[in-house]
Amino acid sequence: MKTKITELFGIKYPLFQGGMAWVSDGTLAAAVSNGGGLGLIASGSAPADVVEKEIRRCRALTDKPFGVNIMLMSPHAPAIAELVIKEQVPVVTTGAGNPGKYMEAWKAAGVKVVPVIPSVALAQRVERLGADAVVAEGCESGGHIGEATTMSLVPQVADGVNIPVIAAGGIGDGRGIAAALMLGAQGVQLGTRFLASTECPVHPNYKQMVLDAKDTDTAVTGRAAGRPVRAIRNRLTRRLSDLEKSGASPDEFEELALGSLRRAVQDGDREEGSFMAGQIAGLIREVKPCGEIIQELFGEAEDLLQHIEQRRGVTIG
Ligand code: TUI
Numbered sequence: 001m002k003t004k005i006t007e008l009f010g011i012k013y014p015l016f017q018g019g020m021a022w023v024s025d026g027t028l029a030a031a032v033s034n035g036g037g038l039g040l041i042a043s044g045s046a047p048a049d050v051v052e053k054e055i056r057r058c059r060a061l062t063d064k065p066f067g068v069n070i071m072l073m074s075p076h077a078p079a080i081a082e083l084v085i086k087e088q089v090p091v092v093t094t095g096a097g098n099p100g101k102y103m104e105a106w107k108a109a110g111v112k113v114v115p116v117i118p119s120v121a122l123a124q125r126v127e128r129l130g131a132d133a134v135v136a137e138g139c140e141s142g143g144h145i146g147e148a149t150t151m152s153l154v155p156q157v158a159d160g161v162n163i164p165v166i167a168a169g170g171i172g173d174g175r176g177i178a179a180a181l182m183l184g185a186q187g188v189q190l191g192t193r194f195l196a197s198t199e200c201p202v203h204p205n206y207k208q209m210v211l212d213a214k215d216t217d218t219a220v221t222g223r224a225a226g227r228p229v230r231a232i233r234n235r236l237t238r239r240l241s242d243l244e245k246s247g248a249s250p251d252e253f254e255e256l257a258l259g260s261l262r263r264a265v266q267d268g269d270r271e272e273g274s275f276m277a278g279q280i281a282g283l284i285r286e287v288k289p290c291g292e293i294i295q296e297l298f299g300e301a302e303d304l305l306q307h308i309e310q311r312r313g314v315t316i317g
Contacts, residue, residue, distance in 0.1 A: 001298055004164040005187030008132060009091060009112065010065050012036030013298050015177075016114075016135065016166055017290075018191025019069020019093055020143065020276070021045065022265040023202055026057030028290070031199035033064040035291035040093060042069045044261075048079040055087050065090045067114075072097030085109040093135060096144050098122065103129040116168070116189075118146020118153070120160040127161045134161065135189050138169030142192055142230050142278040145169075145220065151183070158184025172280035174300020181305070192278040193297075198289040203268030206275055209234075213281035222257065225250035229257070232275040236260055 005014040015037035017024065021044025029039030039062070041054045051068065058066050068089050070080050073096045081102045084092050092106060095116040106113050107130045115126045116135040123134045136157040138150025146153075150169040158165045167180035168189035180188050194200060196210045209232050219233045221240035227250075231237055236256075243253060257274065264273025288296075304311055 001302055003181075003186040005133065005166060008164065009038055011038050013294060014166075014187035015294060015297070016040060016067075016093070016168075016187065016189040017194050018141075018168065018189050019043075019067075019071075019095065020191050020195070021071055022261050023195065023200065024069065025201050026054035026059075027061065027201060028194065028197070028199050029054075029066050030058045030061035031197070031290035032194065032294070033058075033062045033066045035294040036064075037290075037294055038091060039064075039066045040069045040091075041066070042071070043074060043076065043080045044071050045074045045076070047076050048083045051076075051080050052083055052087065055083075055089060067091030067093055067112075069093045069095060069116075070099075071095055072099060081105070084111055099126065100129055103131070114166070117157070118148060120153075120156050123157045123161050123165075127163050131163060133164040133166060133187075135166045135168050136185070137189070138167075139220075139228075139230070140170030140279040141168060142218070142276040142281075145228050145230055150180075154180060154183040154185050170278060170280050172278075172283040174297050174302075174304055176280070177297060177301035178304045181301075190297075192280050193284060193293060194290060195277060195281075196284050196287045197293055198287060202265045205268030205270055206264055206273075207287055209270065209275045210277055210281045210284055211287070213277065213284075215279065215282035218277060218279050218281060222253065225253045229274070229276065230278065231264075232277050232281065234273070234275065235271040236274060 003014040013036045017032040019040040019042035024042035029041045032039035043051045091112045093114045112132045114133045117123045139145040154167045164186040166187040167185035219237045222229045224244045260274035263269040264275045
């Protein structure tokens with residue numbers, strides 16, 4: 001499958017792997033890049049030297065293009081913004097903020113920039129600043145989210161900008177990919193699907209939580225504190241939600257949330273960890289190698305798009 005995204009980034013399939021804080025390391029990114037997508041190392045809240053090691057690890061495992069996702073709320077974001085230039089990382093995606101102040105330097109260094117955005121207004125702002133593409137991320141996604149759903153956001157962003165759009169949020173199989181293309185996207189970004197991959201470095205309990213999740217098993221907490229986060233329901237999400245109802249301050253809230261992602265990823269603490277995952281977790285049944293996941297995703301999407309009449313019993317004309 002060729003689109004503007006495969007052309008622009010020199011990849012086989014129009015697929016980005018979501019940059020998941022504490023999760024997306026050099027090994028996962030290389031596995032996705034070797035499978036024909038664009039693997040992304042997530043900086044999360046890690047310092048620049050840790051990210052540098054992951055870049056080196058990724059380069060040792062693949063000669064294909066890859067990228068770094070920079071979480072803009074991190075105090076280390078400015079140092080990582082410089083690091084990607086020094087390391088000549090081909091692609092940067094950004095999340096949780098406006099990347100405006102870094103754009104000029106990245107563009108001058110030849111880094112391709114793809115901000116993750118939750119609204120049309122932000123998509124248009126980053127297009128004016130020189131973004132090469134945008135990831136339009138709906139609130140079905142795991143982690144830090146915006147308000148709009150993928151179904152409503154993607155066509156509005158596609159109409160609002162001239163650069164290519166990558167759809168994210170709620171996509172877990174070939175049907176989701178075909179649907180995203182129909183909505184006007186030229187590529188897709190999947191995070192949750194790659195949580196349940198062989199190469200994903202999270203604790204086995206995290207993968208099992210994704211496999212066990214049903215459609216309604218994620219919850220959003222932190223709306224009142226202005227930082228909504230979607231994760232699999234457990235004691236922590238219930239406590240956060242109670243705290244929110246009791247009118248706790250953003251600081252109190254932050255204190256409870258702090259460190260909880262690490263507790264999920266490293267310790268596999270089923271009750272007190274923050275198991276960030278998207279609503280599509282309910283669809284995911286099996287842990288597989290990234291290469292197989294990607295083959296399966298695009299086999300299904302291509303078959304559906306080529307044979308929609310037979311596959312869905314649609315008669316046109
Ligand atoms: O960034 C994400 N998802 C994330 S980041 C993350 S790390 C974290 N850990 C604990 C608490 C909070 C975060 C986990 N998941 N997705 C991309 C995304 N970006 N979603 C929403 C946005 C966004 C929000 C506001 C992008 C830009 C923005 O701009 C506001 C402004 O400054 O104009």
